Amino acid sequence: MANIEVRQATIGDLAEAAALFNEYRQFYGQPSDPDGAQAFLYERFVHLESVIFLAKAGTERETVGFMQLYPTFSSISMQRSWILNDLFVAASARGQGAAQALLDAAAAYARQTGAKGLALSTAPDNVIAQRLYEKNGFERDAEFYHYFLRV
Template identity: 55%
Template sequence: MKVTRYVAVRAGLEDLEKIVPLFDGYRIFYRQESDRERVRAFLEERLNKQESVIFLAVEQEEEGGAGRAVGFTQLYPSFSSVTMQRLWILNDLYVSEEARGSGAGAVLMEAARAYAQETGTKGLTLTTWTDNFTAQRLYEKQGYIRDDEFYSYNLFF
């Protein structure tokens, strides 16, 4: 019997073609038009400029072989002026529809946590849609606490 588990691997430029369809699926989930050409350019620029850190959830077969990528998370660096520490924004988390509920999301969340701890940061912060209950359950299982103290405001152009 073939048992699949997932491992998180830090992605680099050599993984761009694995990330593109996942990132495009993520954008579609958030009601954006598919645009793999722009996705590729955006991700390539982030990776070239070392402006983000991306982890992939990759299938690992029982026999030890690596399989396909089924999800990703992308972290952006930020800072807390109050505590004068770096923190990471967990800006993107996506698991392909067929792999949801398989543990791939938890593997990605743990990779983000470990990376934040390894880099000596204050922690991780993230936002999600108010009706994305599946993601909220995952975040809360991972120890994230919903902020009831601050309001979030945006100014978009």
């Protein structure tokens, strides 16, 4: 199923994007919620709060991968950065280059928008993803501690 094509999604791709987004959430232990996934992504599209890419593969151009970038800014460098918040490839398409194609699209998009770079985080046990990110030049942050306050 090689021959991967990645393109930026539009609101017309909402159903396909939401289906993969729902699978992604389940991968991280969340219950299936197709309606919630669709509503969440709809809000991102309508309010221009994220940029979504889809990976399509095979002669049927089946949607096999999903990636969502959120904008952020650095006050210190006075530059935009992108948070690669979500990257998911359907189980049936893993190992065929879709994740790499999505990462390449993210890097290209960051360059096109004049961004300083891309940031991401992943689960400590997601070793396969960590290897892919490190192979692509992502460096594990050893300089800063990251904190989160649940409210």
